Amino acid sequence: MTEFVLIGVPDSEMKQNHASWSTNKIGGFPDWMSIVTKQPSCSRCSKAQRFVLQVYCPLENSKYHRTLYVFCCTQKQCWSDSSGWNVYRDQMLEKVEADQPIVKESTEGESWGLGDDDWGDGGSPSPTNGDFPVVEQTCEPKQTQDEKPLESIVTSLSTQLTYNPRYIDVFNESDLISPLDGDKHIKDLISKYETSASQSKGDELFAGCSVATETYEENEQKVKNRAFHKFHKKISLLPHQCIRYNYGGYPLLLSDCDVTMSIPPCSSCGKSLTFEFQLLPGLLPTLYIDGEDPVEFGTILVYTCSHNCWGNRDSPQTGGHVVYCPDPDLKFFKSQKFNEKIKNSGV
Amino acid sequence: MADAAAPAGGSGTRGGFRGGFGGRGRGRGRGRGRGRGRGRGKEDEKSKQWVPVTKLGRLVKDGMIKSLEEIYLFSLPIKEFGIIDDLIGSSLKDEVLKIMPVQKQTRAGQRTRFKAFVAVGDSNGHVGLGVKCSKEVATAIRGAITLAKLSIIPIRRGYWGNKIGKPHTVPCKVHGKCGSVHVRLIPAPRGTGIVSAPVPKKLLSMAGLEDCYTSARGQTATLGNFAKATFNAISKTYSYLTPDLWRDQPLTKAPYQEYTDHLEKNHTSGGVQKQEVKKY
Secondary structure (H helix, E strand, C coil): CCCCCEEEEEEEECCCCCCCCCCCEECCCCCCCCCCCCCCECCCCCCECEEEEEEECCCCCCCEEEEEEEEECCCHHHHCCHHHEEEEEEEEECCHHHHCCCCCCCCCCCCCCCCCCCCCCECCCCCCCCCCCCECCCCCCCCCCCCCCCHHHHHHHCCCCCCCCEEEEEEEHHHCCCCCCCHHHHHHHHHHHHHHHHHHCCCCCCCCCCCCCCCCCCCHHHHHCHHHHHHHHHHCCCCCCCEEECCCCCCCCCCCCCCHHHCCCCCCCCCCEEEEEEECHHHHHHCCCCCCCCCCCCEEEEEEECCCCCCCCCCCECCCEEEEECCCCHHHHHCHHHHHHHHHHHC | CCCCCCCCCCCCCHHHECCCCCCCCCCCCCCCCCCCCCCHHHHHHHHHCCCCCCHHHHHHHCCCCCCHHHHHHCCCCCCCHHHHHHHHHHHCEEEEEEEEEEEEEECCEEEEEEEEEEEEECCCCEEEEEEEEECCHHHHHHHHHHHHHHCCEECCCECCCCCCCCCCECCCCEEEEECCEEEEEECCCCCCCEECCHHHHHHHHHHCCCCEEEEEECCCCCHHHHHHHHHHHHHHHHHCCCHHHCCCCCCCCCHHHHCHHHHHHHCCCCCCCCCCCCCC
């Protein structure tokens, strides 16, 4: 269960606020599967919450279509705490015959569609299948299942401000290679060092004068902030990443605080919750609305029911739990003088 | 597509595209209209941009913090080297002090790694020193540059005699120690130049010091300790209280003194039996 980690990256902007429940997207309006009449509201201030993103993530060996929706409150006191965030889960039984043209379950885990996936519309193909046409569709693709936008909800939500809707690109973490930038600069440094060393000593380049006395040195910053160092190292493989999906695995934490102790059990069935995905700081540039203080977090962890309880429901499940992890150095920003200075420079 | 042979400049090859979340084999083909065809060139440019992870990084990127001094003033920890690049990156120069092989004896022979010492500085009051050990030279140098940028420190410069022109030397005699190496920096008159061994000379010139006498003692052949001792010495320039910093500050009362009336009224220690003082 923990072998594969998926990384989501914000992609191009969408032209309309609505898509289907099977689209991974940030911002816009949520695309529910079932009929939803009640706008999610914050448990602290009871105001209506704003839609952040939705993730279509069906589980293995499950006959359900499954989408998770994340909401957050608009007030600063609320979104800076776990209680101002909410995650909803919506499921629908899969109708096999209707899915045929769109999804073909592939048994090999690692091949990503050598021509057997018809993605309907799509941009340029991935490198393994070079024969896909480059098609860009601006209208909604035909859906065989009922995915029409819900008119009643649209009118009530249209008065609210939402984030600009964007798609999400998804990659396997194991396929990322670390970037090799600045190679030329390093080559210049090495050649400069070679010339200066040969001038001064006249013997071979990397002559270690006292090899035995130099030992391996631990990076001081790494020792002090081990968790942050690991976090930063993983994120720098693909700096723009906004979601890290690892169902049943462990979250990447920003600091050494122990988060797992405070996860409550599922509110509907009482079983324990399991980690599903986390939101990363790469998401923050996309959560921007003119005239408002932007949302801030270090990382947001989303836990859902480990038994995926559903029953025969027709409205989204609220049993998940969201943990808000602030920036680890937040206490330094609390001094009044600093905040005044920032306000003055911003103006 | 040229993706598999993407230039080294593109970070995070897009070869692993999967399309959707969910269990293995599911959730594919569901993210619609991703428009990957357009702006392929834009993607590589975008991927070179720095995306901040910490709040300080975001503030720097948005331009709310304009100079490194503001960060030093409030003692905010700098955890991303992108912050330094953004603020003073254009004037920063780096130099490799030494690359040495470090060996470890294993059952299967000797395992050699390379240790790189890199100093970065803008010759105007900021200098950093980074050390990194790695299996390849290029990786070690790259890592050392990153660490050097994270360890950048401000330096105070002063005068030897007359306070004419710009500060050119250390403000006072300072010393630093690391391992057995003890380095002492002494102010020098204008025009002296840096009188020292090659290693601290590079560090001091990158710091922006024009004139300085030095005195070193101990096993200076251990370059790591020598460089770190010099680095410690120059970082102490700002922690030294010199007479020109003796500013008259208005005395403020301590909180207990200021609120003594309030405390007396509301928080008298009750229940303490006072011993009767016998009067003879």
